[in-house]
Every structure is written in C-alpha cells, then in structure tokens.
Amino acid sequence: MAAIKQLQSFVGGKWVSGSGTPRPLYNPTTEEVIAETSTDGIDFQAALEYARSGGAALREMTFEQRGEMLGALAKAWHAHRDDLLQLSTDSGGNTRSDAKFDVDGATGTLAFYASLGKKLGARTFLADGEMVQLTRAPRYVGQHILVPRLGAAVHINAFNFPAWGMGEKLAVSFLAGMPVIVKPATSTAPLAAAMVEIAVDSGLLPAGALSFIAGPCGDLVDHMGFQDVLAFTGSADTGTLLRSKENIIRNSVRVNVEADSLNSAVLGPDAEHQSETYDMFLREVIKDMTQKAGQKCTAIRRIFVPEALLDTVLEDLGEQLGAMKTGNPNSKGVRIGPLSTASQLRDALAGIEKLKSCAEVVHGGERGELVDVPDGQGYFLSPTVLCAREPGTADAVHALEVFGPVATVMPYGDDVDELCSWIGRSEGGLVSSIYSDKKGFVQKMIMGIAPYHGRLTVGNERVAEHSPGPGSVLPSLVHGGPGRAGGGEELGGLRGLSLYMQRTAVQGSKPLLAKLLLD
Numbered sequence: 349m350a351a352i353k354q355l356q357s358f359v360g361g362k363w364v365s366g367s368g369t370p371r372p373l374y375n376p377t378t379e380e381v382i383a384e385t386s387t388d389g390i391d392f393q394a395a396l397e398y399a400r401s402g403g404a405a406l407r408e409m410t411f412e413q414r415g416e417m418l419g420a421l422a423k424a425w426h427a428h429r430d431d432l433l434q435l436s437t438d439s440g441g442n443t444r445s446d447a448k449f450d451v452d453g454a455t456g457t458l459a460f461y462a463s464l465g466k467k468l469g470a471r472t473f474l475a476d477g478e479m480v481q482l483t484r485a486p487r488y489v490g491q492h493i494l495v496p497r498l499g500a501a502v503h504i505n506a507f508n509f510p511a512w513g514m515g516e517k518l519a520v521s522f523l524a525g526m527p528v529i530v531k532p533a534t535s536t537a538p539l540a541a542a543m544v545e546i547a548v549d550s551g552l553l554p555a556g557a558l559s560f561i562a563g564p565c566g567d568l569v570d571h572m573g574f575q576d577v578l579a580f581t582g583s584a585d586t587g588t589l590l591r592s593k594e595n596i597i598r599n600s601v602r603v604n605v606e607a608d609s610l611n612s613a614v615l616g617p618d619a620e621h622q623s624e625t626y627d628m629f630l631r632e633v634i635k636d637m638t639q640k641a642g643q644k645c646t647a648i649r650r651i652f653v654p655e656a657l658l659d660t661v662l663e664d665l666g667e668q669l670g671a672m673k674t675g676n677p678n679s680k681g682v683r684i685g686p687l688s689t690a691s692q693l694r695d696a697l698a699g700i701e702k703l704k705s706c707a708e709v710v711h712g713g714e715r716g717e718l719v720d721v722p723d724g725q726g727y728f729l730s731p732t733v734l735c736a737r738e739p740g741t742a743d744a745v746h747a748l749e750v751f752g753p754v755a756t757v758m759p760y761g762d763d764v765d766e767l768c769s770w771i772g773r774s775e776g777g778l779v780s781s782i783y784s785d786k787k788g789f790v791q792k793m794i795m796g797i798a799p800y801h802g803r804l805t806v807g808n809e810r811v812a813e814h815s816p817g818p819g820s821v822l823p824s825l826v827h828g829g830p831g832r833a834g835g836g837e838e839l840g841g842l843r844g845l846s847l848y849m850q851r852t853a854v855q856g857s858k859p860l861l862a863k864l865l866l867d
C-alpha cells in the first residue's frame with residue numbers, strides 16, 4: 349500500500365501543517381486512507397493579509413504578462429498530467445476519461461485565458477465601453493474603466509471538480525490582477541494540493557499570488573473586507589450561510605455563488621425515434637448521467653419527452669445504460685466509477701428514496717454489478733433512471749438534486765407553456781438542453797425557459813457531431829444561473845473578469861481621459 353500523504357496548506361508563503369488530529373481522506377474505490385489533512389491552528393486572518401499583499405506584483409503586470417504566466421502554469425500542470433490523472437482516480441474515483449475532464453478542463457481554461465491576456469496586450473486595466481459625451485460641450489466626457497480590486501480572492505470549491513473548479517476561478521482572478529486563496533473541498537483536496545505544489549515549485553507566480561488551504565477554512569471568511577472577493581461553488585445551503593455572514597453584508601464583499609441545479613433535457617415533439625436529433629438527445633443524456641458518476645452541477649436531472657415516446661425513451665436508456673460497466677475506475681472498459689465519498693453515496697440513496705414519493709425506478713437504483721470490486725467495498729451506485737408519469741405533481745423531482753448518476757424521465761403533451769412552467773419549478777438552474785429541428789418550438793422554449801437559466805443548448809442534426817453536450821462548461825460562455833443555482837456568473841470570456849475588478853466611471857476632459865485611459 350502507498351504511503352499516506354500528509355497534506356499541507358500554503359499560507360504566508362510557506363507550507364504548513366495543521367496542529368490537530370488529521371482527518372483521513374479515502375480512495376472511494378478501495379476505501380483505503382490515501383491522505384490526511386488538518387488545518388487546525390492556522391491563523392486565517394494572517395493568511396488573508398499576506399494574500400492581499402501579493403496583489404501589488406500582479407497589478408503591475410500587464411494583461412499580456414498575466415496571460416503568459418497562465419499559459420506557463422497550464423504547461424507546468426500538463427507536464428505532470430499522467431500523475432495528476434492517476435491521483436484524480438485514486439482520490440476522487442474518476443475513470444481516466446472523467447479525470448481528463450477535470451484536469452484537462454483546468455489546463456484548457458488557463459490556456460483560454462492566457463490567449464485573452466495576449467489579446468488585451470500591454471495594459472494593466474480595462475476600458476469598459478465607449479467614451480460618452482456628458483454635456484453640450486464635446487470636450488466634457490465620461491469613460492468607464494475596470495481596475496483590479498486591491499484585496500484577495502477567496503475561492504471555495506466543491507468536491508467534484510478539484511482541478512477544473514480551481515483552474516477556472518484562478519485563471520480569471522489572475523488575469524484580472526487579483527491574488528488568490530484556494531480552498532478545495534476537504535474530501536478531494538489531494539488533487540488540488542498536488543497542482544498547487546506544482547504551481548509553487550514552478551516559480552512562475554509572484555510571491556503571495558497563490559495561497560492554499562488544505563481543508564476547512566475556519567474563520568477566514570469572517571475577516572474578509574470590501575476589496576476582497578468570495579467565489580464559492582458548492583451547495584445552496586453553504587452558499588447562503590457564507591453570503592449572509594455579518595461582515596460580508598456590512599462590508600459589501602463581492603460574492604459569487606455557484607450552487608445546485610436541476611438541469612433539464614427536452615426532446616422536441618418533432619424528434620422521431622432514431623433520427624439524428626433523437627440519437628443526439630440520448631447520447632447527451634447518457635453522457636451527462638454517467639460522466640463523473642453524475643456528480644456534475646451541470647448534469648441532466650430531469651428529462652422531458654413527448655408522451656408518445658415515453659416508453660421508447662425509457663427502454664433505450666435502460667438498454668444503453670445497462671451495457672455500460674460500473675466498477676473500478678482503473679479497470680479497462682469501466683465507464684462509471686464510484687461516488688466520491690461515503691456521505692455522497694448515502695445522500696444519493698436517500699435522495700432516490702425521496703424521489704420514489706412521486707416517481708418509480710425503472711433502471712438501477714442500487715449498487716449493481718461491478719467490475720473488479722470486492723463485495724461491499726467502495727461507494728458505488730449504478731446509473732438510475734426514474735419515471736414520473738405526472739410531472740405536474742412530481743414535487744420532489746422538481747425540488748431535489750440527487751448528486752449521482754440519477755435522472756427522472758417525464759412525459760409532456762401539447763402545452764409548451766405548461767412544459768416551461770414545470771422546468772421553472774426548480775427555481776433556477778445552470779443549463780438546460782432542447783433537442784428539436786422545429787423552429788417555432790425551439791423559439792418558444794428558449795423564450796419560456798431562458799429566464800430560469802444561465803445557459804441553454806439547442807441540439808439538432810446540424811450540430812449533432814459538434815456539440816460537447818450541456819454538461820461541458822466552456823470558458824467563452826457564462827457559467828452560473830439564477831435562484832437555486834446561486835445567482836452567480838463565472839467565465840464568459842472577458843465578462844468573468846469584472847467579478848475581480850472595480851468598474852469606475854471617470855469624468856473629465858476628452859483629450860486628457862483619452863490619453864490616460866485609452867492610449
């Protein structure tokens with residue numbers, strides 16, 4: 349058995365261990381302890397103050413230089429790719445393909461923001477929009493600018509994407525010119541810790557630009573002030589707790605929350621069985637249900653299909669999911685690994701029980717047959733399809749996010765407004781997908797459900813070969829959603845930078861402002 353790794357935090361420019369009894373972290377396939385961590389005794393206020401001091405060097409760098417730094421960091425991570433992928437399997441239960449989704453997603457996002465930095469060039473702040481004439485005199489104008497905030501960005505990430513979740517936030521902060529404290533979810537912290545170690549050892553980052561907390565972050569958030577930024581990904585409950593802290597409200601600390609989501613997939617009324625559009629729908633539903641064992645905030649949880657196709661869809665899903673192997677993510681041919689922790693498995697099983705109040709299980713629902721896993725070992729759940737024949741009264745299906753390979757199929761009739769209202773019952777989501785070639789239907793759906801979402805994907809035969817599926821978050825498009833999804837917005841190309849920058853309107857004489865702000 350490999351040695352148990354003792355995780356350390358990187359605060360105040362040094363690697364430090366916590367003082368308390370370390371918490372064991374498990375391999376979710378074997379249940380072996382692979383690492384331990386403690387953050388007890390760390391002075392989080394001092395850590396925050398030190399991180400803030402790292403901003404000056406970043407702010408002096410131009411966007412181009414910050415972009416070069418991101419590009420070099422992406423390469424440094426990529427150079428350790430094989431080790432990181434294996435660590436992702438050992439610490440998170442990811443198949444190799446799922447591990448790539450997380451690790452390559454991180455490096456890809458850094459590379460994307462590196463290219464934006466290059467385009468922005470030798471500037472240290474951004475002009476926002478055009479100059480506006482403010483009075484009759486053409487010489488008196490106003491110009492909006494975006495300048496880096498002077499504090500530190502605290503990034504609290506969820507357990508399911510220790511690499512991508514860290515990379516996507518870090519890329520945007522660094523390009524904006526803000527130093528970062530990364531706090532991963534404790535249960536899957538080993539991968540994030542390894543990536544931070546590579547970043548620190550690379551010497552690419554200015555002192556203080558990156559700090560890391562390898563576990564619970566104590567009273568860190570309580571010390572945040574008006575120039576700091578809190579970017580959180582995780583459950584709606586934790587998001588609510590953090591954003592309602594007294595100092596966060598009093599100091600108007602900028603907060604971005606990415607939380608729960610009950611994403612929908614809608615098969616259009618025109619999509620005939622086995623047409624390209626139908627096959628695309630089926631492929632994307634299956635990918636989203638099974639990738640990372642369904643532990644994706646963007647995974648499809650609710651599937652709406654025309655009444656006449658309900659049984660056909662259930663049959664096709666059962667057949668295709670039944671042919672996919674669940675088991676040891678190191679074994680050949682295994683497509684679905686375990687859930688990340690024992691408590692995630694407990695929650696998913698309890699969630700399925702609750703869904704049963706209004707839906708029946710038609711496939712899976714239990715551990716299932718596993719490849720290369722001894723009896724009773726590991727946190728496994730086979731892909732599970734439920735069916736709710738009465739969507740209007742299926743309250744639990746519209747309210748409960750079961751964070752595993754679990755989705756519910758529901759029929760709809762001729763009333764598109766009613767369908768949109770069912771989708772809206774989850775009270776805000778990250779992404780939903782519509783599969784149809786019928787323009788009028790697609791238009792009605794986009795207008796009907798866009799207010800509930802941060803992103804929509806429209807699938808049809810013309811893009812069947814090109815779509816990465818709704819579950820892939822793209823750095824050029826916004827990620828976030830209203831209501832239950834947290835009300836936040838990340839990424840979206842340059843849009844993401846504004847979270848870490850102050851928008852300031854500057855009024856004055858046109859030649860002076862043009863010279864100072866636009867040259």
Ligand code: NAP
Pocket residue numbers: 504505506507508509531532533534535563564565569581582583584585586587589590606607608609644645749751778833
């Ligand atoms: P969670 O329990 O809310 O934990 C999320 C993060 O918050 C972890 O790093 C956790 O640290 C930290 N945390 C918990 N309590 C805290 C506190 N009092 N102060 C400071 N930090 C605290 O959520 P989870 O169970 O790990 O994640 C699953 C949820 O995340 C799902 O509901 C999913 O929908 C959502 N999610 C959303 C997105 C998105 O982009 N919108 C992406 C992924 C996941 P510890 O681990 O140390 O407790």
